[in-house]
Amino acid sequence: MSDIPTYTLNDGMVIPALGLGTWPMDDALAEQAVRGALGLGYRLVDTAANYGNETGVGRGIAGSGVPREDVVVTTKLPGRHHGYEETLASFEESRRRLGVEYVDLYLIHWPNPRVDKYVDSWRAMIKLREDGLVRSIGVSNFTPEHIRRLEKETGVLPSVNQIELHPLFPQPELRRFHADRGIVTESWSPLGQGSHLLDDPRIADLARTYGVSPGQVVLRWHVQLGALPVPKSADPERQRDNLDVFGFELDAEEMAAVGHHSSPRRLGGDPEVHEEF
Numbered sequence: 001m002s003d004i005p006t007y008t009l010n011d012g013m014v015i016p017a018l019g020l021g022t023w024p025m026d027d028a029l030a031e032q033a034v035r036g037a038l039g040l041g042y043r044l045v046d047t048a049a050n051y052g053n054e055t056g057v058g059r060g061i062a063g064s065g066v067p068r069e070d071v072v073v074t075t076k077l078p079g080r081h082h083g084y085e086e087t088l089a090s091f092e093e094s095r096r097r098l099g100v101e102y103v104d105l106y107l108i109h110w111p112n113p114r115v116d117k118y119v120d121s122w123r124a125m126i127k128l129r130e131d132g133l134v135r136s137i138g139v140s141n142f143t144p145e146h147i148r149r150l151e152k153e154t155g156v157l158p159s160v161n162q163i164e165l166h167p168l169f170p171q172p173e174l175r176r177f178h179a180d181r182g183i184v185t186e187s188w189s190p191l192g193q194g195s196h197l198l199d200d201p202r203i204a205d206l207a208r209t210y211g212v213s214p215g216q217v218v219l220r221w222h223v224q225l226g227a228l229p230v231p232k233s234a235d236p237e238r239q240r241d242n243l244d245v246f247g248f249e250l251d252a253e254e255m256a257a258v259g260h261h262s263s264p265r266r267l268g269g270d271p272e273v274h275e276e277f
């Protein structure tokens with residue numbers, strides 16, 4: 001692994017504290033972006049069957065010159081494939097598109113509670129891990145209720161929950177729930193999708209103080225929360241910036257200032273009702 005700090009998951013797997021998001025890149029852009037990012041030192045790549053770019057991600061990894069075993073490849077099960085057999089088949093398709101022998105981190109993309117098959121998928125993921133085809137299994141967009149149900153029905157907790165997390169939607173209760181159970185919080189849309197968040201004057205002030213960009217201040221905030229952000233960038237300069245967040249530290253007051261927004265709001269779907277197929 002490069003010199004990025006790491007987290008140890010509840011199953012013993014060690015993963016970098018920051019990775020590269022790849023939505024909404026197509027295959028060609030993903031190949032180029034992933035190859036470039038690995039060259040800069042990224043060692044975790046986040047994709048999903050539903051991003052339609054697993055082939056490009058796989059080619060980017062293969063063409064990077066970085067040994068396969070040094071890269072944490074994450075992909076996700078789509079909602080249309082929930083169910084035990086469906087999950088095993090969907091995984092095989094993802095693995096083929098990625099062109100890998102095994103996937104490092106496999107996540108259920110959304111719980112789709114109305115369909116109510118995520119526990120069956122979880123049992124299949126446990127089997128994939130037992131068979132050595134997946135190193136670590138986790139979830140995405142799960143609420144405490146969904147995670148408690150996985151634990152009650154299978155006895156196996158996810159290693160990570162990848163959730164919407166950024167200063168406009170800081171999710172303190174869910175992060176505490178994860179911390180109490182040794183589940184690592186992965187942050188999706190960590191930069192608030194590059195929105196007006198990065199123009200916030202408090203963040204701009206801190207960027208000036210530390211001689212970094214607003215994006216770096218926000219990513220540093222994630223790291224100091226103990227979360228694992230997966231910022232997406234296809235731009236080599238921004239990819240470099242986004243990785244370079246381990247050389248400065250925000251104090252408690254600055255952390256609070258970055259995370260303090262009067263009315264938290266989501267940019268994406270609410271897992272209780274959002275359906276992703």
Ligand SMILES: NC(=O)c1ccc[n+]([C@@H]2O[C@H](COP(=O)([O-])OP(=O)(O)OC[C@H]3O[C@@H](n4cnc5c(N)ncnc54)[C@H](OP(=O)(O)O)[C@@H]3O)[C@@H](O)[C@H]2O)c1
Pocket residue numbers: 020021022023024046047109140141162163187188189190191192193194195198213215216230231232233234235238239241242268
């Ligand atoms: N599990 C889920 O349900 C879920 C949902 C959404 C996303 N995700 C994952 O999370 C990843 C990240 O989320 P996201 O793509 O929605 O949002 P994001 O990473 O918060 O923001 C990405 C946007 O910010 C720009 N950007 C990147 N670095 C920047 C910087 N340093 N300064 C200014 N702008 C910057 C990017 O443009 P450039 O490319 O031009 O740099 C892009 O437009 C996705 O790619 C995906 O892998 C997961």
